[in-house]
Amino acid sequence: MSTDFFKPEIIPELVWKIIQAFPLTLILTVCSLILGSLIALGIAVLALRSPKVTRGMANGYIHFIRGIPTLILIYLLYLGFPQFMKGLGVDMSGVDKRVYLVVIFALAISANFAELMRSSYLSVDKGQGEAALAIGMTARQGFKRIVLPQALAVALPSLGNYVIMLFKLTSLGFVVGVVDLMGKTRILINITYGSRRLETYLALAIIYWALCFVLERINKLLITRYTRGRRELADGKAAAK
Amino acid sequence: MSFNLDYVQRAFPQILSYLPVTLAITFSAEILALLSGLGIAMLKRRKIPVVRQIIAVFASYCRAVPTLVQLFVAIFLFPKIVTLIYPADEFGTLIPGIVYAVITLGMNHGSFISEIFGAAFDSIDNGQTEAAYSVGMTKFQTLKRIVLPQAAVVALPNLTSLFLSLVQETSLAAIVGVREITSVGINLADLGYDFLETYIILTLIYEVCSFVFGRIFRTLERRVGAFKYRAAASGKRLYRIPVKEENAQ
Numbered sequence: 238m239s240t241d242f243f244k245p246e247i248i249p250e251l252v253w254k255i256i257q258a259f260p261l262t263l264i265l266t267v268c269s270l271i272l273g274s275l276i277a278l279g280i281a282v283l284a285l286r287s288p289k290v291t292r293g294m295a296n297g298y299i300h301f302i303r304g305i306p307t308l309i310l311i312y313l314l315y316l317g318f319p320q321f322m323k324g325l326g327v328d329m330s331g332v333d334k335r336v337y338l339v340v341i342f343a344l345a346i347s348a349n350f351a352e353l354m355r356s357s358y359l360s361v362d363k364g365q366g367e368a369a370l371a372i373g374m375t376a377r378q379g380f381k382r383i384v385l386p387q388a389l390a391v392a393l394p395s396l397g398n399y400v401i402m403l404f405k406l407t408s409l410g411f412v413v414g415v416v417d418l419m420g421k422t423r424i425l426i427n428i429t430y431g432s433r434r435l436e437t438y439l440a441l442a443i444i445y446w447a448l449c450f451v452l453e454r455i456n457k458l459l460i461t462r463y464t465r466g467r468r469e470l471a472d473g474k475a476a477a478k
Numbered sequence: 479m480s481f482n483l484d485y486v487q488r489a490f491p492q493i494l495s496y497l498p499v500t501l502a503i504t505f506s507a508e509i510l511a512l513l514s515g516l517g518i519a520m521l522k523r524r525k526i527p528v529v530r531q532i533i534a535v536f537a538s539y540c541r542a543v544p545t546l547v548q549l550f551v552a553i554f555l556f557p558k559i560v561t562l563i564y565p566a567d568e569f570g571t572l573i574p575g576i577v578y579a580v581i582t583l584g585m586n587h588g589s590f591i592s593e594i595f596g597a598a599f600d601s602i603d604n605g606q607t608e609a610a611y612s613v614g615m616t617k618f619q620t621l622k623r624i625v626l627p628q629a630a631v632v633a634l635p636n637l638t639s640l641f642l643s644l645v646q647e648t649s650l651a652a653i654v655g656v657r658e659i660t661s662v663g664i665n666l667a668d669l670g671y672d673f674l675e676t677y678i679i680l681t682l683i684y685e686v687c688s689f690v691f692g693r694i695f696r697t698l699e700r701r702v703g704a705f706k707y708r709a710a711a712s713g714k715r716l717y718r719i720p721v722k723e724e725n726a727q
Contacts, residue, residue: 446543448542
């Protein structure tokens with residue numbers, strides 16, 4: 238076996254080079270997280286409204302987004318949509334790639350987010366909101382102080398998983414040519430004419446692994462923070478017994 | 479609107495002819511995932527010291543690293559391992575990429591499936607097993623008649639959503655060079671810049687796949703969970719058996 242079969246000693250250096258591209262991955266993740274939440278909020282509100290038409294529309298949207306691979310969604314919107322707009326006489330060539338990606342990733346996660354928002358809102362007992370109204374809170378106060386914190390506690394574990402999912406999803410952005418973690422990796426491989434492919438991808442895997450570990454930790458901290466109310470209640474009950 | 483219908487008529491059958499490849503990847507990966515998932519779930523219950531840690535690291539890798547990166551790592555790592563074991567003619571590089579893609583997707587999903595299986599078995603009350611033993615069933619009978627039917631009801635909805643995501647993840651194999659519907663579509667689109675048409679075709683194919691598989695699995699779920707309804711209908715109705723309600727509002 239020749240000596241350059243596998244060189245693990247160059248991985249730390251590669252990790253350092255690839256991590257330079259982290260800011261873009263972070264920006265993509267955060268921006269699409271915000272935009273995706275807003276879209277999801279709209280969908281969830283539609284899904285919770287009583288007329289069957291809006292509920293059907295929301296469900297249709299959720300099923301559609303869940304049925305399409307994100308890779309195809311990227312190609313459809315990044316390459317197909319401008320062609321469509323060109324047919325209508327609108328030039329889309331001035332729009333930044335990253336804007337496309339943010340919108341695409343936001344759409345991709347909005348279905349899961351909407352479903353999560355709906356189910357966690359419904360998981361809070363109706364009596365909670367009614368009790369808030371009964372003691373004289375306005376509907377808005379009741380939602381903000383009573384329903385939302387409880388719904389958030391229910392949603393957090395899945396929310397954390399979806400954020401990690403979104404973070405990993407941004408690795409697909411390289412297909413349109415942005416230099417995020419994945420794009421940087423591809424550049425490094427092209428520079429070395431593909432001679433150190435395995436090591437470079439391993440370095441990338443290590444980076445994602447470490448970053449996801451951090452995200453999971455943050456999620457756990459948040460869960461402890463937001464379920465405090467429930468736990469105190471449970472402890473109180475145990476003490477009363 | 480410049481929608482090239484001529485092209486659609488030409489490209490659609492061409493792309494569709496590769497659908498069997500996509501389905502083959504999906505099904506072989508799913509079979510591998512179910513087998514490895516069952517294996518990992520059983521190993522996990524044994525709590526063997528070193529094996530346990532290896533499984534934990536593997537599960538963490540599957541969860542934390544994007545599937546695409548896993549595919550890239552596998553496609554460059556596996557040939558080296560194979561060549562190391564069987565050096566003749568760089569044997570590892572002769573194996574087509576689709577095999578490595580199937581192994582990667584299968585093992586990745588196997589890790590998730592093992593968790594679903596574990597949770598499903600945990601959800602069955604110990605009293606069920608004990609009751610089966612007390613009426614004289616053997617271990618195998620207990621598993622087959624009492625535990626598995628109940629565990630399947632718990633596991634199936636999760637398996638469904640995992641399977642549907644597997645169908646979509648096969649599109650990533652296109653990036654690592656497997657010729658299936660996505661990569662054929664990309665090639666066709668690049669030839670004549672017919673992006674909109676191609677990706678609408680691909681969207682349609684994937685949507686139809688998801689819809690059909692979703693329907694099949696929902697029927698399966700109902701079939702597997704049927705004993706609950708049967709018990710409820712034939713029993714003396716002493717109590718109401720909770721039936722899963724969708725969108726309870």
